[in-house]
Amino acid sequence: MYRYDSYDQSIVDARVEEFRDQTQRRLAGQLTEDQFKPLRLMNGLYLQLHAYMLRVAIPYGTLSGRQMRKLGEIAAKYDRGYGHFTTRQNLQYNWIKLADAPDILAELATVEMHAIQTSGNCIRNISSDQYAGVSADEVTDPRPWAELLRQWSTFHPEFTYLPRKFKIAVIASEEDRSAMRLHDIGLKLVSRDGRIGAEVYAGGGMGRTPMVAPQIRDFVPEDEIVSYLEACLRVYNRYGRRDNKYKARIKILVHELGVEEYKRQVEEEYAHMRELGLNPPTEELDRIRPFFANPAYEAGLSDDLDRSDPAFALWVDRQIAAHKQPGYAIVNISLKPKGGIPGDASAEQIALVADLAETYSFDELRVTHAQNLVLPHVKKADLHAIWQKLDEAGLAEANLDLITDIIACPGLDYCSLANARSIPLAQKLSERFASAERQKDLGELKVKISGCINACGHHHAGHIGVLGVDRKGVENFQLSLGGSGAEDASVGQITGPGFSEDGVVDAIEKVTNLYVAQRQEGERFLDTYRRLGMKPFKEAIYG
Amino acid sequence: MKILTGNDLSTGDVIWWAGDGWSRQVGDSADVGDKGEEMARAEEAALRVVGAYVIDATVEAGGVRPAHIKDRIRALGPTVRPDLTLKPNDADAGNWVI
Numbered sequence: 224m225y226r227y228d229s230y231d232q233s234i235v236d237a238r239v240e241e242f243r244d245q246t247q248r249r250l251a252g253q254l255t256e257d258q259f260k261p262l263r264l265m266n267g268l269y270l271q272l273h274a275y276m277l278r279v280a281i282p283y284g285t286l287s288g289r290q291m292r293k294l295g296e297i298a299a300k301y302d303r304g305y306g307h308f309t310t311r312q313n314l315q316y317n318w319i320k321l322a323d324a325p326d327i328l329a330e331l332a333t334v335e336m337h338a339i340q341t342s343g344n345c346i347r348n349i350s351s352d353q354y355a356g357v358s359a360d361e362v363t364d365p366r367p368w369a370e371l372l373r374q375w376s377t378f379h380p381e382f383t384y385l386p387r388k389f390k391i392a393v394i395a396s397e398e399d400r401s402a403m404r405l406h407d408i409g410l411k412l413v414s415r416d417g418r419i420g421a422e423v424y425a426g427g428g429m430g431r432t433p434m435v436a437p438q439i440r441d442f443v444p445e446d447e448i449v450s451y452l453e454a455c456l457r458v459y460n461r462y463g464r465r466d467n468k469y470k471a472r473i474k475i476l477v478h479e480l481g482v483e484e485y486k487r488q489v490e491e492e493y494a495h496m497r498e499l500g501l502n503p504p505t506e507e508l509d510r511i512r513p514f515f516a517n518p519a520y521e522a523g524l525s526d527d528l529d530r531s532d533p534a535f536a537l538w539v540d541r542q543i544a545a546h547k548q549p550g551y552a553i554v555n556i557s558l559k560p561k562g563g564i565p566g567d568a569s570a571e572q573i574a575l576v577a578d579l580a581e582t583y584s585f586d587e588l589r590v591t592h593a594q595n596l597v598l599p600h601v602k603k604a605d606l607h608a609i610w611q612k613l614d615e616a617g618l619a620e621a622n623l624d625l626i627t628d629i630i631a632c633p634g635l636d637y638c639s640l641a642n643a644r645s646i647p648l649a650q651k652l653s654e655r656f657a658s659a660e661r662q663k664d665l666g667e668l669k670v671k672i673s674g675c676i677n678a679c680g681h682h683h684a685g686h687i688g689v690l691g692v693d694r695k696g697v698e699n700f701q702l703s704l705g706g707s708g709a710e711d712a713s714v715g716q717i718t719g720p721g722f723s724e725d726g727v728v729d730a731i732e733k734v735t736n737l738y739v740a741q742r743q744e745g746e747r748f749l750d751t752y753r754r755l756g757m758k759p760f761k762e763a764i765y766g
Numbered sequence: 767m768k769i770l771t772g773n774d775l776s777t778g779d780v781i782w783w784a785g786d787g788w789s790r791q792v793g794d795s796a797d798v799g800d801k802g803e804e805m806a807r808a809e810e811a812a813l814r815v816v817g818a819y820v821i822d823a824t825v826e827a828g829g830v831r832p833a834h835i836k837d838r839i840r841a842l843g844p845t846v847r848p849d850l851t852l853k854p855n856d857a858d859a860g861n862w863v864i
Contacts, residue, residue: 249775250775250776250813252813256810256816256817270773270778270816270817272780272836272839272840273778273779273780273840273843273844274773274777274778274779274780275773275778303850318778318850319778320776320777320778321775321776321777321778322776322777564846564847635835635836635839636839636844636845636846636847637844639836641836644839644845644846646846647845647846650846696833696834696835697835698835
């Protein structure tokens with residue numbers, strides 16, 4: 224894992240003290256809310272429905288046990304005993320007091336964490352593959368580049384006031400576990416003729432105008448990735464629609480200019496930048512890379528498992544992913560218990576996972592954009608002990624990528640932007656489809672729920688997506704089918720008129736029943752939908 | 767009726783204008799008539815509230831009820847965590863929101 228150097232630590236510490244002073248001035252009346260709001264947002268502090276909300280950055284979703292433990296301590300000390308893991312691999316506290324915020328940031332700084340650039344029209348936290356460094360199918364670990372981009376984008380003076388927020392994802396596998404093409408810029412690291420570089424995708428996103436990012440560059444050599452991104456950002460910064468918030472994301476610029484014209488302008492800027500020699504020194508990437516070296520795996524470990532306990536075997540079959548190192552496994556920890564709140568974890572659960580990371584996973588864990596956690600380096604021989612501890616803590620649900628592994632934004636229960644509640648719907652679906660046999664039979668089925676058009680719940684990318692809307696003060700839910708955030712990225716299509724909360728649960732049941740009746744051998748729900756099209760599903764729903 | 771709400775500047779708690787000060791109970795809300803915007807500005811300037819705004823509400827058997835579900839959720843707390851609401855021991859409290 225990356226460790227702060229003196230520069231990293233000093234700028235984070237300085238930012239804490241700066242915000243402490245700003246907060247004191249606000250509480251003393253020396254700053255108005257209009258003056259203070261942009262300052263607190265630059266430090267991840269929002270004002271939500273019930274209180275201030277603090278969003279903490281978890282760079283590329285990677286955490287140490289010490290950092291995770293601190294997140295749990297803060298939840299217990301300053302919040303109401305829990306935190307919410309988000310679809311951008313971050314963590315949110317929902318009940319923060321303004322006067323406590325500087326102290327919380329100071330505590331975060333002691334474990335090399337902060338809340339910088341988790342809000343505002345800047346480059347946000349870089350996201351990446353939760354299996355980075357451990358999956359067998361990646362060409363290289365994407366996190367050194369994600370860390371390089373984190374350093375490049377932190378307090379970047381030119382990109383602090385972009386037309387709109389800007390999200391970047393970096394992956395290095397054919398399988399996309401990060402919704403890479405639904406980011407403003409997605410980088411897919413590839414190997415060509417023995418050289419590492421990146422395919423570059425630009426102009427993806429969700430929100431009110433969902434778009435899958437087109438590829439704008441087939442290959443950028445690894446030592447030129449930063450300057451190429453700088454060119455992409457410069458064109459966007461110059462021509463992005465600052466006159467209209469709803470048209471200010473890069474996806475609108477790419478769409479309005481056309482991909483070819485945007486590419487042409489980026490290439491022109493890139494050629495100019497190459498002359499300036501603005502690439503970061505390769506020594507910096509070389510300095511970063513060893514932080515992400517393999518831990519000291521034991522050689523010669525067995526891959527055998529005692530599967531005599533059926534509940535353990537069920538969990539293993541669902542939650543364990545293949546590791547590149549023989550004898551090791553990737554453990555997915557579900558934060559979607561039956562009837563639970565997707566992404567929520569209590570302070571005690573957070574502390575337990577920190578312990579497990581330290582004891583069994585070389586002191587490392589990951590947060591996924593699907594609001595789950597991962598222990599990336601676990602000996603298979605330790606799986607049963609880990610499962611027992613997770614089970615005692617209510618964290619042993621076996622539902623990864625199944626219909627109850629639902630992504631849901633905080634919705635109207637917490638969020639001031641929301642139009643409808645997402646969580647109660649997720650809970651009802653979780654109850655309706657609770658049967659393990661039924662979930663297994665339905666197979667991979669990604670349900671994603673957003674409480675408003677901003678789409679924090681990624682509903683556009685759900686095999687089944689639900690968008691909550693406000694119909695004259697009454698919650699209403701639009702259903703969409705056929706979205707995907709994976710390597711086969713697509714935007715879901717709305718089925719038709721919306722439903723009540725109970726009505727949309729029934730509609731989803733009808734959709735899944737049709738899938739079961741019509742599927743062909745080996746087809747996932749998404750495959751059957753793509754083969755049949757919307758019509759039969761619509762007929763099943765609306766009669 | 768028109769009532770005034772916002773968040774406590776320091777704690778962020780949801781608060782309601784009760785006629786002679788702020789309350790955490792929506793039931794204490796006073797009708798601000800057409801003076802709400804003016805009062806909001808004055809109270810914000812006095813550092814007692816942030817994000818103050820005026821909403822419609824009705825008086826029903828259960829007391830003052832904000833017209834919009836969003837403000838009813840603000841008044842009670844998250845419907846998915848009854849233990850964190852203002853009425854953690856009232857099993858029917860969530861029905862008031864919906």
